Amino acid sequence: MVLMSEQKELYLGYATDKAVTPFFQKFLEALAEEKLLMSKCTSCGTEFLPPREHCQKCLSKAELVPFTETEAKLRSYVIVDFAPETLTSKAPYVVAIGEFPSGKRLTAHITNLMSMPEVGMPLKLGFEKIDDKRITYKWLV
Amino acid sequence: MARRVAVVAGGHSKFGKRYDATMRELCAEAYKPIYDEGITQDKIDATVLSYAASQFTGQGAGSALIADYLGMQDIPHLRVESACTTGTASLRAAWGMVAAGLYDVMMVLGVEQMNRVSSATATEYMSRAGDMRWEYPYGISFPAFYALMASRYMHEYNMSHDILAKIAVKSHHYGAQNPKAHLPKEIPFEEANNAIPICRPLNLYDCSLITDGAAAVVIAAEDRVKEFTDRPMWIKGIGAGASEMMIQDRPTLTSIPGAKRAAKAAYEMAGVKPDDINMAQVHDCFTIAELIAYEDLGFAEPGKGPDLVENKENYHDGRIPVNCDGGLKSKGHPLGATGVSMTYEIMKQMRGEADKPSRQIKDVKYGLAHNVGQSGQFVNVFIFERGWS
């Protein structure tokens, strides 16, 4: 997909896919300002993290709204020693699924571990600018 | 009501790093024994090609290529893709066409050619079966999805890695007795338990192989079965299930919800219970996947799979023999061929034609195949019944 010229080229994490939609672009631009957005269905009110443009229940449009929880618990983790080609230079890295008190979940790297991760350990939501174009949410312990 | 359908013949290539062959030659190897039994091209009404990942070969229109190579250029064909469950998805599609009366005799041919790219590239391709927008950007490889299940399982049930290593030891014990296996060698427990990490807590011997290979089965409608064999293996139950795309969205990580749904549907259709099953071919793409399969299929209560392993109930002479051909782990996992290979193995075991007595399961009346796509997004469970006494 061709990006509009005035649109800043942004990627989530180590994504290779340039194809963004206006909805996803808005999510990425907010993320660049360290704001995490979820989406909320304009018809039935169901909330989604990560955001979906269409409600999974009623397929109505969902709108981006701020996500305000910042503390989570580690639901599960993996230490990736042998990485896919695009992330070989980053290995080993830790991927964790964190669960917020509301039950919403997010999958991201934990970047500041000093010891082995443990299921149930507290996690804090963080942000990182990987380079000029790459931004991400992440987990901190 | 639909017509009954039976598996009447099968063929299997050598699995391995097959630098001597590409997908077309592998398919010929799988079809040749079937042809030699007298099921020539003119006896087959249509074929389904089970071919999961064309990015490995770059070959589009795969089913046309294979049909032509096998001398079936004028016989209808189609391709099915459902990641690692492509084999049984193809069998499910073919079963539907035969049961409905569209065709009487069909061949399902499964193949994958995966070793012409590097391991890192293969890992890259397989990681793209995760959600490209939300999971792929974090480098979640195929083993990583199962490692997320393993970490959680080990935590919830306080299980050590020893259990997973014991599953690997069993797989290799049987793979060593299977001349078609990719890595036919015994692995000592210590080696399996302490191998180099791939995606911790999973190590090298927890992971299946990147394999080239093909397998084929022929199915026929009940009124045509006698033309082909007096030892038909009836397709008695078929269950398909699905789970959430993103692994974080699953209600549990210690079970595959879609596998439970598939198993329930298959048992109901077949009218049998887990206790009736004499052998199972389960989708052990990783050792943790085999452990979870014991529980999802009802062979063990949740959290009790490790007891089944400790008691060696999963060996060929145990209560529920599992993967006595080496499984994906030692026999290998050429994605599209895997579900077809499971079906082939159950047929051979039922016929008493396992390669060696030391892996021959006694008196198989009901065999079950459990074939999982990606990390559980789609699952097919088949129950086969011996059609002779």
Ligand SMILES: [Zn+2]
């Ligand atoms: Zn809605």
